[in-house]
Amino acid sequence: MNSLRSLLVPHRIVMMVLFAAFVLWCALSMRWDWLPKYLPLAIEGIGNTLLLLAVSLVVGFLLAVPIGFAQAFGPFYLAWPARIFCTVIRGTPLLLQIWLIYYGLGSLFPQIEGIRDSVFWPYLRSAWPYAFVALTLSVAGYEGEVMRGALKGVNRGQLEAARAFGMPRFMLFRRVWLPLAIRDVLPTLGGEAVLQLKATPLVATITIVEIYSVASRVRQDTFIVYEPLLLLAVVYMIIAAILSSAFKFVENQVPSRR
C-alpha cells in the first residue's frame, strides 16, 4: 500500500505517462516486423545466456571457496598461487581472457598428436568449452577475493564453539564456517552475479549464439539498428531484476538482529 502511494505522486504520474507514451511510440512507429522471424532464435539465445550464467556462477563459486580459503589460511605454496590467480583474473580484461583461451589454447590443441582422432575433438572445435572455462575462471577469480575476506571475517567464537562440540574439521567448515561467511557477503555476491550477467555478451565474439549475438545478427541482416538493441537492453534489465530480487529474497531469509 505504502509503495503504491509513493508511486502516485504527481510528478511520478507524469513520468509514467511519458514512459507509457514512449513505449507506445516505440511499438507503433518503430519497425518490429522482424520479430516473428527471429523470435525462435532469440528464445534460444536467452536460454544460452541463462545457461552460461548459471553454469559459470555455480562452478565458479565452487572454485572460489577453496581459492578464498587458500588465500586466507593456506600455506604459502597454496596461498601465493591463489593470490596470483586472483590478481591476474581481476587485473586483465575478460575479453582478452576469452580471446586468449579461445584463440590461444584453441591454436595449441591441434598440435597435440592424435587429438583429432579422439572423442574430445568435436567438443574442442566448438566454442562452448572455451566460453564456459573463461567465464567460470572469471567468477572464480572475483568471488575468490570476496570469499577470502568473508572467511576471514567469521566470528572466532562461533568456530571455537563448533570445535568445542567436537565437530570434525570438514563438518565445521560445511555447517558453521562457510554458511556464516556466505551470509555476510550475500549482497556482494548478488552484485557479482549481475556483473557476470553483463559479462556474458562478450562470448558472442567467439561465435556463441546468445541473446546479444542474436541482436547483432538482426542488425546485420535487416539494417535495423535501434529496435533490437532496445529489446536487448530490456531483456538484460529483466534478467538483472530477477537476479537481484532473488538474492534479496535469500538475504531476507537470513535472520538478523538488526
Place this chain on the structure above:
Amino acid sequence: METVIDALGLTDSFQLLSLSPPGWGMNLLRGLANSVKIAVGAYLLGLVIGLFGAYGKLNGGPITRDLLAIYTTVVRAVPELVLILILYFVGTDLINKASSALGYGRVEISGVAAGIGVLGVVQGAYATEILRGAIKAIPVGQIEAARAFGMPAMMMMRRVTIPAMLSFAIPGLANLWLIATKDTALLAVVGFSELTLETRQAASSTRAYMTFFLAAGGLYLIMTLISTFAFSRIEKWARRGERPMSGDAK
C-alpha cells in the same frame, strides 16, 4: 640476456614483440596508449558526472532524484557492450542530425572522443553511487559547522565536502578506475584500435596467438598493479590525520 632467451626457446616470440617494424611491439604500445587515453578521459568524465549526480541525488528535487535513479539503475543493469553500441549509434546519429541542421555536412567522430563519451556515461553511474555513499558518510556536524561559518555552497564543496568524503570514496574510486581500464577493451568490439584489438590483429596476422595475448595481458597487469600501488598511496594521503580505525589498531 640473449643466451637466456635463446635457451628458453623464446627467440621467435621476442622477435615478434620487438619494437621495430618486423615485430609488432610498437602496435601494442600504440594500442596501450589509446587505452590509457580513453580510460583517463572516461574516468574524469565519470567523476564529474558522478559528483553532480551525487549532489543531485542527495540535494535535488524529487524529479531530479527520480531521473538520476533511472539513470543509475539502467546503466548498472544493462551490459556495457550493449550501452556502448546504443550510445555510439544514438550519439553519432544526434551529432550528425545537429550538424546537418546547422548546415554542416556529416561529421566524422573520432574513436577516442566516442570512447571517452560512452565509457564516461557508464562510469558516471557507478561514480554517482560511490560518491553519494561517501558524502552521506561524512559526519553531519562537519557540514553543519561549514554552514554555520556562512560558507557559500561551492566553497563548502571544495573545502569541506570533497576533502572529508575522499577517504570514504577512494577504495570505490580505485575499483572504478580498474573497471575503466578494463572496459576500454570492450571498444575492440566496435572496432576501435585499442590494446585488445591491436593484439588480436597482430595475433591473427602472425598466427602467434599465445605470444601476443599473453604480452597484452602482461601490459594490462602492469597497468593494474601500478594503479593499485598509486591508489594505496593516495588513500594514505587522504587519510592523513585521521585516527586509525579500531580494526587496524592491533
